Amino acid sequence: MISDQLFYKFSNILNKEIGLSLPLKKKYLLYTRLTGRLRELGLNDFDTYYNLIIGNRSELVKLYNLLTTNVTRFFREKYHFKYLQEEVLPLFLTAEKKKIRAWSAGCSTGEEAYSLAIVLEQFFQGKGYDIKIIATDINTEVLEFARKGVYSYQKVADIPYELLTRYFMLGQEQNRGFFKVKNHLRKMLTFENLNLNLEDYAINYKFDFIFCRNVFIYFDQKTRKRILNNFYNYLQDDGYLFLGHADSTRLNSNKWLQVWKTTFQKNI
Numbered sequence: 001m002i003s004d005q006l007f008y009k010f011s012n013i014l015n016k017e018i019g020l021s022l023p024l025k026k027k028y029l030l031y032t033r034l035t036g037r038l039r040e041l042g043l044n045d046f047d048t049y050y051n052l053i054i055g056n057r058s059e060l061v062k063l064y065n066l067l068t069t070n071v072t073r074f075f076r077e078k079y080h081f082k083y084l085q086e087e088v089l090p091l092f093l094t095a096e097k098k099k100i101r102a103w104s105a106g107c108s109t110g111e112e113a114y115s116l117a118i119v120l121e122q123f124f125q126g127k128g129y130d131i132k133i134i135a136t137d138i139n140t141e142v143l144e145f146a147r148k149g150v151y152s153y154q155k156v157a158d159i160p161y162e163l164l165t166r167y168f169m170l171g172q173e174q175n176r177g178f179f180k181v182k183n184h185l186r187k188m189l190t191f192e193n194l195n196l197n198l199e200d201y202a203i204n205y206k207f208d209f210i211f212c213r214n215v216f217i218y219f220d221q222k223t224r225k226r227i228l229n230n231f232y233n234y235l236q237d238d239g240y241l242f243l244g245h246a247d248s249t250r251l252n253s254n255k256w257l258q259v260w261k262t263t264f265q266k267n268i
């Protein structure tokens, strides 16, 4: 079992390092997610595991992988993609620069980033735009999955048939039932390990759009505020921030203009 005292030691580390807010009522979640790892390591108790992670970078990475929640799907919260396509992207056609930079922050297994790539590719195809999407996550395992870009039949079930055939290859023989993102779409994306709970990020350019959906729900208000501030600095002056429907966060109206459902434009 995990004592309350030990639970707080784990939750303090998770909060300090990756911003995760884990209240005591989540003790059972900590227990269930770590039990398998203890078994793998042949450890009998959680105290020993706690002592093992202290100062052990690679075990901390494993801890983050086990404790993050990675639920996602293609075209989740569809109204954001519709808004982007119908209201935002047309504005770029009249702009001088033919360059689009987008960020899927907390991308999990990649569905959000590939959905965004599909919308951008469809809209700008043949118009000579330079489009790049960076997709980042703290969890190294989901990133590995995302980089491969291979999804089961169930995962792609919500993608319209026309888009599926245009952007995915159907697996043959032992890959039957799986769909792989086609190279021309895959080339638009880079997947990187990035902890949002840092003062600053190793990114040296600004974005036209940042999607950070269903990530803030795991953070406390202080962490959300700091990350929002970073996003503000990483957005172009007319850039957009898309949050998730559950990320109930009050945004400073001097800095952010709400333009659509959980969609904000940088206010300068």
Ligand SMILES: C[S@@+](CC[C@H](N)C(=O)[O-])C[C@H]1O[C@@H](n2cnc3c(N)ncnc32)[C@H](O)[C@@H]1O
Pocket (backbone or CB within 6 Å): 018, 019, 020, 068, 069, 070, 071, 072, 073, 076, 105, 106, 107, 108, 109, 112, 136, 137, 138, 139, 142, 194, 195, 196, 197, 212, 213, 214, 215, 218, 244
């Ligand atoms: C529920 S998923 C959301 C996926 C996608 N954005 C969506 O809306 O479908 C939340 C993701 O945030 C990531 N995450 C949590 N804390 C993070 C942090 N400190 N830095 C970067 N990513 C983090 C998790 O690993 C997880 O993949």
